[in-house]
Amino acid sequence: MPAPKIIEFFGEPWGGVTRFIEFWLADQLIGVAVTDQLEYGLSAVYTFFDPEIAERAPGVFAILTQIELARRLALPYLYLGYWIRDCQKMAYKTRFQPIEAWNGLDWQILLHQKKPPLKKEPPQSPL
Known part of the structure; x- marks a missing residue:
């Protein structure tokens, strides 16, 4: 307790x-x-x-x-x-979607920003 x-x-x-x-x-x-x-x-x-x-x-x-x-x-x-966008320790909060944040005037929905997919190299020609 x-x-x-x-x-x-x-x-x-x-x-x-x-x-x-x-x-x-x-x-x-x-x-x-x-x-x-x-x-x-x-x-x-x-x-x-x-x-x-x-x-x-x-x-x-x-x-x-x-x-x-x-x-x-x-x-x-x-x-x-409270959430600070650039604070790594608070980043876990953005994993819970949908998420809204106060922008000083009203609440706005934050879109989850996914990392771009890894680019795959084209396969090498066997010739």
Whole structure:
């Protein structure tokens, strides 16, 4: 269980109900996704997990769990939080499509930019 001061901080009244989604592996707590439930969606506030299980992608699992929770609650949106286009540590957010970003005036859909396919060299003539 998180320390009381952390619960106090994350439990501040931000305009919705704060949920602590716990992730367990057998009898060990391995992660928590602090999630606000708002009128039109969920907001992924903060996720923390045991660094020993990082190779199991607990952050991705947390987002997938939040997406499923939003569907069960009939909420149309999951807000993944602040995003900086050029910040590599935040790039994982763009893998969840469709994605919208605030451009300062309104929300706009971002198109997933795929890398161009590798060019294959034409086969060598046997002659």
